Amino acid sequence: MGRSSMPKPKCQPRLSQTLRERAGSHEALEKQLVLTSLETLPKQSNISGSHSYPLLSKKNWHGVYKNDDSSSCALRPHFILISSRIPAYEMVVESVKAGVVSVVYEHSVTLESLLYLIEKALDGQKAQSMGIFSDGDSREINLLQGYKIGVKNLLKPEVRDFWEKLGSYVATEKEGGHVDFFAPLGASEAGTEVLSQLSQLTGTFFTAPTGIATGSYQHIFSDWLGAQWGKAPSSIYFSESKLQTWSSFTDFLEDTLKGVRKQLCPLFKELQKSISGRMIGQFMFDTMGMSNFLNNQEIAQALADGLMELSKEDSDKPLEFLSYFLLKKCGKKIKDFEGNVIPTKCDPKTAFGLLMKERNGVEDNSWDTKSRLSKNDLNFEALINLERMLQKDSAEKRTRVVRELLQSERKYVQMLEIVRDVYVTPLKAALSSNRAILSAANIQILFSDILQILSLNRQFLDNLRDRLQEWGPAHCVGEIVTKFGSQLNTYTNFFNNYPVILKTIEKCREMIPAFRTFLKRHDKTIATKMLSLPELLLYPSRRFEEYLNLLYAVRLHTPAEHVDRGDLTTAIDQIKKYKDYIDQMKQNINMKDHLSDIQRIVWGCPTLSEVNRYLIRVQDVAQLHCCDEEISFSLRLYEHIRDLSLFLFNDALLISSRGTSHTPFERTSKTTYQFIASVALHRLLIENIPDSKYVKNAFILQGPKYKWICATEAEDDKFLWLSVLQNAIKSRMEK
Known part of the structure; x- marks a missing residue:
């Protein structure tokens, strides 16, 4: 609707139009035409002018600040x-x-x-x-x-x-x-x-x-x-x-x-x-409300400790037990399982620091460790003691990183066990008692892959624990990680089925009332660390970035002659390759979702889904119409005929009109988009319009059939947009 035609001017023919007449439809000449249009655009701070100022040479960069000597450091x-x-x-x-x-x-x-x-x-x-x-x-x-x-x-x-x-x-x-x-x-x-x-x-x-x-x-x-x-x-x-x-x-x-x-x-x-x-x-x-949160942290910490102690006791008078616990605690210092000292009287800043440490897993307290991990299958108290022993040697940086690897792996296994203990075990128990919430087939779809990952990582944790029992500077961890890296097909099965797992959760929640009630009872509780089932299933994808950072840190503090260097390098290559695979999957899904969102909001938009296509930038502009092209540039008048939104992809520019609608009694407005045209980047010409008394921040976008005279609200927007657009066109032309 309302596409702008491309009339031939009666005088002062534009460079782009002249070249296009000569080029015809020949591909090589068209490419040269596009590149020429890019070269004629102004650079940097002279974006408003018709000619680009020369960029500073390297020898003059520091000269820009010749008056800014060391005496002005304080300023x-x-x-x-x-x-x-x-x-x-x-x-x-x-x-x-x-x-x-x-x-x-x-x-x-x-x-x-x-x-x-x-x-x-x-x-x-x-x-x-x-x-x-x-x-x-x-x-x-x-x-x-x-x-x-x-x-x-x-x-x-x-x-x-x-x-x-x-x-x-x-x-x-x-x-x-x-x-x-x-x-x-x-x-x-x-x-x-x-x-x-x-x-x-x-x-x-x-x-x-x-x-x-x-x-x-x-x-x-x-x-x-x-x-x-x-x-x-x-x-x-x-x-x-x-x-x-x-x-x-x-x-x-x-x-x-x-x-x-x-x-x-x-x-x-x-x-x-x-x-x-x-x-x-x-x-x-x-x-x-962080100020209130900080001021109440001392009380919250004391109550949390008291409630956890109460949960361990078989008391028939819970209020009396809790009162006695708080009285006993008053005025004293308590120690958590890791041996951290928490003052009972502390300022909010100190309390907040302790909260942040606990939140991010810097240290664990006793109830958190004991309640989350199975004592029968793994000796987690022994793991805690091992971590404390390694902490004593924290002056040795390699030991410090290895300790972080062990500790973070224990916490990762802890999160996986939440899925097993809170979700899988009750669902299987209900199935066995003929009061099924989910069918055996659905339980298999949802949890078989994550349970396989749990089994693999528990074995990895066991191997780390055994190796670190007698840890010293000469010991190695690379071979253990390499062995783990050779079994990542377990993760591949999970990621291949990941979309199906999430859709099955949604479908079962919608169609099975008992499962909806089950999720409502268990999601985002203390037992799940206030996370839902889909949020818990995010952990496997995030763990590989953590592995990679830790392995690079171990290698950084491993001498070149150390026997572990070779295995560490092999392990890094394995984990990096797998992380790249996960990142590519994420990118493909995100790009597909993003393109679908744009296609949904732009009315009349053609199918956007293309392999390797992604959105770079969206720019709102005003579309202008030149009232008389016969007069010189500096005297030309323009009228604002409508608003446009320009969606720049890595291979094309989508041009849409932008409208605004208001609702009675509401301050906010709704924005609507109507598809106008799309132009392949390798066929798009750009031409600058110098600022004059009558127009600011304007430029021309010209495709094979149509052209659009556009203007941004601010000079900065024009420069940033043209810079990004130029870069996208050049990148596309190089392919």
Whole structure:
């Protein structure tokens, strides 16, 4: 509906139109036409003009800050980059300290766009330090879409160029400057090599956490490689109590924020992402009522201990028992099973720290350990004692990581046993007593694969325990992990059946009232650690990232001549290959779901499902109409004829109209989309329209048949959009 035609101008023929007439339909000439259109676009800060300014040469980068000498160090700001790919990133934004300059960036932007955002935020200043809070692991940083920064690609021209320019925005190492990655690069050989190369490349000190915290972001609070500032880098940029809250509940917060974003983001559409993110983050912190939560933690801890003691006793007077327990505890110090000392009178900050430790599995208490794991099959008290023995040798870093491997494996097995004890055992018991809740066939579909995984990992845990009983510097763990890695077909069966398992749960819940009641009784209880059955089934897919981080850390602290090096490398290769397989499965499912969502909301949209197709970015623009193309560019008048939304995929651009509808008595509005056209990227031409008195932030998109004159709301949006679009077209042309 209402497609824009492409009339030939009566004068001043456009470059693209002239070339197209010469090119005809010849593929090679059409490709040259597209590339030529990209080359004519302006660069960086001159996006509003008709000609690009030359980029600074490398020898002049530091000259930009020639007036920013070391005497002004005290005035230099601290700067933090936060990726929107971080789970619940809004709460990270809200945790940023006053006075720290922060920028939230989309994962889909380009390296050039990211430099533009940094330069604009610093406004000619140098930063005393720069934090980069993005997705990543102990080997590489998932900085941007298509740019996982690691040893293999660090010296690629565009990547090297990016880091050299970024280094020019930060004080040198001599001036006390540093760049802080919040991914645990200090916990692997590959990661430390990345840090070393970046430091040499830029003359600025790069650092990252050295700790491994399985299943959480607690590595942020571990030691940082080479940090010499008297405090952890995390405390430079963030309120630590807020960051602790975020790191302890990331998964739950991200799930909650998906709904919050849908409700609040339309209201904040006109605001910068960093501002809207801070507002949403503040809303979440206020809703959680963390201040009350902290102040009541001492009482909650005492009551929890008392209730657990009561559950172990066969008391016919529970209230009297609980009262006596609390009186006895009053004014004394108690020790949990791990030997941690918890003051009965402590400030909220201390109590909160203890809560966060417990939440993230840093230490276990006695009731948690005993109630979750079968004493008959595994001697878990012996495991706890073994972990305590290894903890005494924590000065030896290799031992510390091995202890974490043992402890995290015990906790993983614990989560798998919850499925068996809380769900499988009662369902089989009901089946045997002729009061079946589920049929034998459905029980087999739902639980046979996860029980096989439990059996495999219990054996792996046994092998680890036996090896670590007499642990010393010369001992090895690589061969045990290699043996485990050769049996991963058990996991493959589970992942192949994973979609069927989830659909069977949904179908049985819907069609069998007894099963619906059963799930309602058991899901999200203390026995399941407040998780549902589908949430418990997530654990196998997450465990392999933890294995990989731990194995890299073990190898980092294993001498080159150690006999374990070879087996560790083999084990890492096995686990990495399997993790890549899981990641590919996740990516395929996520891309399929994302494409289905877009197809559903865009009315009249053709089928989007294509192999390897994925969404890069969505940009809202105004479509303009030129009233008279006979006059010169600077005098042309444009009228706004409708709103468009541009959906950029890695192989095509989908153009849709965007409408808004309101409901009586409601403040919020609904957005509707109508399909207009789609253009393959290798056939799309882009042309800049210079700013004039009558038009701002405009450009032309031109396909084989139609063209669209578009304008963004802000100059930044135009630059970021054209940069991403250029990059997508170039990537497509190279294939």
